[in-house]
Amino acid sequence: MDELDPVIHASARLRICATLAALDAGDRISFPRLQELLAMTAGNLSTHLRKLEDAGYLAVDKTFQGRSPVTYLSLSTAGRRAFEDYTAQLRSLLGGTP
Template identity: 65%
Template structure:
């Protein structure tokens, strides 16, 4: 009997559906680019409060950088994926691919 292949662990910070959508969206930006909070919120169709909660978890993990500044007198919040966040997303996608390959192999 063959031993089952060891399946990779998925990063729980990224794996939550809403956070996965955030990371995928931010990963589409060029490294070093950022997006204004309202634009990200609109793209994702999330409420400001919900997006804020998920961004806080991603920021705590070091996956996103949040910069609060002013444009004239108006406060503006920018969000960007960090290098650590990009690396974590790459590891996550590798783990997902391995899980899918294992599922396909198990069908034989």
């Protein structure tokens, strides 16, 4: 059996990926809203988002709302696929069907 993806397997990143995977493809969430949903500090969330971004799993869209910067986040196509693979491997590991 292949090992579970270590980028996703960390608890905080797994929670991030699960939350983002719940969004419809093409939808995104603002950084503050994700922070609120996950009850994480901005610094901790940023650190884990960077790991996901470096792996190519995260799409980051930085824009402005008026004069205020806003960051929107979503799983990239590769990120969705990696999360689907991760959950299939986990099901298989737990004795379920892949």
